Amino acid sequence: MPAAPIQFFNRYSGQIENELVYGEKWLRFAYENQVGGLFLNTLVKRRLFSWLYGFQMNKRISSSKVLPFVLDYNLNVDEFAKSVYDYKTFNEFFSRKLKPEARPIAGGDDVVTFPADGRHLGFQNVEDADGFYVKGAKFTFTELLGEGRLPIEQRTLSRRFAGGAMVISRLCPVDYHRFHFPVAGTPSEAKLIRGFLYSVSPIALRLNVQYLVQNKRFLTVIDKTPVGMVAMLEVGATNVGSVVQTYLAARPCAKGEEKGLFKFGGSCVITLFEPGKVKLADDLVRESANHRETFARMGDVMATAESST
Secondary structure, X not given: OOOOOOEEEEOOOOEEEEOOOOOHHHHHHHHHOHHHHHHHHHHHOOHHHHHXXXXXXXXHHHHHHHHHHHHHOOOOHHHEOOOHHHOOOHHHHHOOOEOHHHOOOOOOOOEEEOOOOEXXXXXXXXXXXXXXXXXXXXXXHHHHOOOOOOOHHHOHHHHHHOOOOEEEEEEOOOOOOEEEOOOOEEEOOOEEEOOEOOOOXXXXXXXXXXXXXXXOEEEEEEEOOOOOOEEEEEEOOOOOOOEEXXXXXXXXXXXXXXXXXXXXXXXXXXXXXXXXXEEEOHHHHHHHHOOOEEEEOOOOEEEEXXXXX
């Protein structure tokens, strides 16, 4: 019986489309096969496996993979900041910059933008959601924010965001892999929460959404924004060589300003909002209620300030 395709709603075409999954056979073997599961838990989730793969993508010979990748996945080379032939390694291409005009930032202090290109799930109140990637499969903010081992009175962030909105922005290997601030404000230093490196593909997350709170991730809190306190988490995943933060902590940031980049692999950014502060975009909420992601690009409208609606 053929495996069910990964479907998403494309905001720009208005259609439900099937995702072309990079390394799909390998992913299904690792996460849907008993033998593959042994391989997954003994090696694939470990940092060494992803480091070795990332090391290969940093070799000069890996540049030979760039053009076939562009052609296979029909990437728009007109968006690239430099020629497809100028990348010295595949990792350099993977974390490429785009021309500024390729990702316009939606204006207005009351507008919150997507932090990355990708396929997004959004929940207005996480506690009311019946599940994320599938019905009944959820995690808590306490787990996500790494406060599970703290006494209840010290779980300050979990309590602050309880009942708030959350957006999970999943980046595929074919996507632009730099992430940006969704609002203007003053960001804290990124805090490392240690963990494994499971895949964040729906193939894996439909089986165990807990991978998102078991993976290595970085937490940044943004203060002094038009929508209250905002938290961003960049989640590492299988074959992500590293997560690189390029911003300066404690310095005011502009909406749409680059925050950092992922090296090779699929990954995701999770954005949290305090309760009652934002209203998520209608298409995002509608599709997420059916456990289906919405494709949208960095800089497009993700939410608006609640007071403006």
